[in-house]
Amino acid sequence: MSLAPPIADQIVRLPVDADRPLLICDADEVLVQxxxxxxxxxxxxxxxxxxxxxxxxxxxxxxxxxxxxxxxxxxxxxxxxxxxxxxxCPPVDGAVEALAQLSRRTDIVVLSNVPMAARAARERAMAAQGFAYPLVANAGPKGPAVAALVAGRRAPCLFLDDLPGNIASVADAAPPVHRIHFVADPRLARLIGPADGAHARIDRWADAGPYIDRHMTDAGF
Known part of the structure; x- marks a missing residue:
């Protein structure tokens, strides 16, 4: 599946360091409530x-x-x-602090299926909360966008999302990406098991931050 031009245009503007790990995070129920x-x-x-x-x-x-x-x-x-x-939308508990720590050793991109018209407002709001990272407004399954984001990177890349369909899409389009199924709201988390295609199911940043750190260390980064 090819990327729609509005999505591709956002991605092509992002700086790329092929030797630096990349963490791609959904917004809703991963970073914000x-x-x-x-x-x-x-x-x-x-x-x-x-x-x-x-x-x-x-x-x-x-x-x-x-x-x-x-x-x-x-x-x-x-x-x-x-x-x-x-x-x-307020931050998920521990998300701001975890990403601040991880940003010392990894690039971070927020990949959200927010409508394009609301992209700027969401990016400003998240930056004010402490999420001062590039935000890409996607539409539909996230696999193609993730594949474009990780193209040419030699360092580990990770993806976090609450929707099983997006985990599956990334597994299909970008198999080397390490996929974490993350559902912050406990009421929603109880309704669904680990997504097919996820390497891990983690619902708290107190656990996700150290897990991501270990993954990068184990990969030599």
């Missing part, structure tokens, strides 16, 4: 969400009637969320 922020937004909009399964469809309800919101309504709410609240 998406679920709790979405709950507050939905409450303000007259909806509730129940985390009965690892998806939004079927779990968002009208607060007044309890009726399940249809897919079109959910998609519209998510679009509004990214327009209005993308800057409101």
């Amino acid at each position: 998406f679920a709790v922020t979405l709950e507050r937004f939905l409450d303000d909009a007259g909806f509730t969400v129940r985390f009965d399964s690892f998806r939004l469809s079927g779990n968002v309800r009208h607060a007044d009637s309890g009726a399940v919101a249809d897919d079109a309504t959910v998609h519209g709410l998510i679009a509004r969320f990214f327009d209005e609240r993308v800057a409101d």
Whole structure:
């Protein structure tokens, strides 16, 4: 699968040091708390969400009637969320500190399926929180973007994401990349097992930071 020009254009602008490790992190439920922020937004909009399964469809309800919101309504709410609240997601516990430590020995890129129109707002908000790293706005499976990000690198590359589909996509498109399945919100983490294609399942930065450090050390970096 080829990269869409808007995604490729972001990646080609990034500096590349082939001999420096690269850590590619999703934003939502890896670096920032998406679920709790979405709950507050939905409450303000007259909806509730129940985390009965690892998806939004079927779990968002009208607060007044309890009726399940249809897919079109959910998609519209998510679009509004990214327009209005993308800057409101607080950091995941320990993420800022872990990345600051890891950045001493690795390049870091945030790869998020945030709408392009919200990219700048998310990047500014994350930088203000302590995540002063390049952010690439992706769309769809992340394998092609990760393959482009790691092209030509000789040092270890790692990828963290909460969605099994993205882990599988990277396993297919960039097999040498070390893949960590990470789900920060404990309610969501309980709903899903380790993703197929993941080398590890880790849900806390207190564990992920040392794991990534060891992986790079074991690889000679």
